[in-house]
Amino acid sequence: xxxxxxxxxxxxxxxxxxxxxxxxxxxxxxxxxxxxxxxxxxxxxxxxxxxxxxxxxxxxxxxxxxxxxxxxxxxxxxxxxxxxxxxxxxxxxxxxxxxxxxxx
Numbered sequence: 001x002x003x004x005x006x007x008x009x010x011x012x013x014x015x016x017x018x019x020x021x022x023x024x025x026x027x028x029x030x031x032x033x034x035x036x037x038x039x040x041x042x043x044x045x046x047x048x049x050x051x052x053x054x055x056x057x058x059x060x061x062x063x064x065x066x067x068x069x070x071x072x073x074x075x076x077x078x079x080x081x082x083x084x085x086x087x088x089x090x091x092x093x094x095x096x097x098x099x100x101x102x103x104x
Contacts, residue, residue, distance in 0.1 A: 014044030
C-alpha cells in the first residue's frame with residue numbers, strides 16, 4: 001500500500017516538475033530542456049497508469065479506483081503544501097517514500 005502512495009507521489013512530482021513554473025521553484029538554478037520536460041511528463045503519466053493498475057489488481061476494480069482517488073487526493077495535498085513551504089524538498093521526499101515503500 002505504501003508503494004502505491006510512493007509511486008503516486010513520484011507520478012505527481014514528475015508532472016509537477018514538468019511544469020515550467022514549478023520546475024523553477026524546485027530547481028531554481030537549472031533550466032529544464034524541452035526534451036527533459038517531455039520525458040518527465042511521459043514518465044509521470046506512465047507511473048500514474050502503473051498506480052491505477054496496482055490498485056485495481058490488489059483490491060478489485062471498484063475498491064481499487066476508490067483507493068486510487070484517495071491516494072491521488074492525499075498526494076496532491078502533500079505536494080501543494082511542499083510547493084508552498086519547502087519546494088526544494090520534493091525530490092528528496094520522493095526518494096525517501098520509494099525507499100521506505102520498497103522496504104516495507
